[in-house]
Amino acid sequence: MGNNSKLNEVTLSTESIFKGRVISLQIDTVQLPDGNQATREIIRHPGAVAVLAIHGDKMLVVDQYRQAMGRCELEIPAGKLESGEDPLEAAKRELKEETGYSCNNIKLLHSFYTSPGFADEFIHLYFTDDLESGEMALDEDEFLEMSEITLEEAQGYIQEGRICDAKTVMAVYAWQLYSLTGKLGQ
């Protein structure tokens, strides 16, 4: 399972449709396992990092406007990888930029694709509870507000839909399991 060659598709051609600042779009023509052809609309993304950062009994979240959703939501600190950047260094950088906190000890929980049906965005999710406060340093076009919430608040926000993105819901699950079992990740 997971390397099942008889399910494989073979790329016959790739047409570049758009190259943007963040994402690019291509249409791949593939040969299906039965020999027929199909097209696949694929988004290329540089990848990202996210941090489950625990300060005492609270989790750091940032309130941020998301144009795709047309509203603000609460997310864990996160951001795109810069070209050639090591994910662990990116996680420390984004945490510092978005919350002001530095960390020394930080651990990869796991990495995951957000939307495997149409995008290659791959997020590395880190954990730290070794935080040292400092100054935020946001990007020029970045506007957000940091706050710290308890597990109970986080669960309530998921129910209300104020926390409603995959990486943050996943981080709350990971935190809840950690607080129950002392075990991190899977």
Added chain:
Amino acid sequence: MGNNSKLNEVTLSTESIFKGRVISLQIDTVQLPDGNQATREIIRHPGAVAVLAIHGDKMLVVDQYRQAMGRCELEIPAGKLESGEDPLEAAKRELKEETGYSCNNIKLLHSFYTSPGFADEFIHLYFTDDLESGEMALDEDEFLEMSEITLEEAQGYIQEGRICDAKTVMAVYAWQLYSLTGKLGQ
């Protein structure tokens, strides 16, 4: 938090770049909170459903080739919403199509955006352990293999990267918590 109007961006214009079979791409020009302008690359997606389906002490997964990743991976049963389709009915339909199992009782755990930075894909994650076996009915261009795995196997597959998409990792967390606490969702 989550409705923080001073972080809001205002859409000034929208340029349609591409309309595909599954996704469309637009570039929005927005006014930032400080009055400056920026562009946002936005993918529109019809939304999707996914099902954490537990059969005895095992979870149903499908092995599927993903062109965006260039390989197969194990995911929980899932699929796009059809136009106007009720998410609960879509969840039952996808479960039946991809695994052959029907279910009567099915419950929404929560819904989430997969990639709020650039896409509006919204997944409704359901739970069922009320399964009745039957025949699979795959779409014409859909090739996948169903199997049933234990929680321990699922956790191992996450570590190995054979389970590596957001909805499936999240579902394994939800299942693990359910098996520890008897409580579903958040």
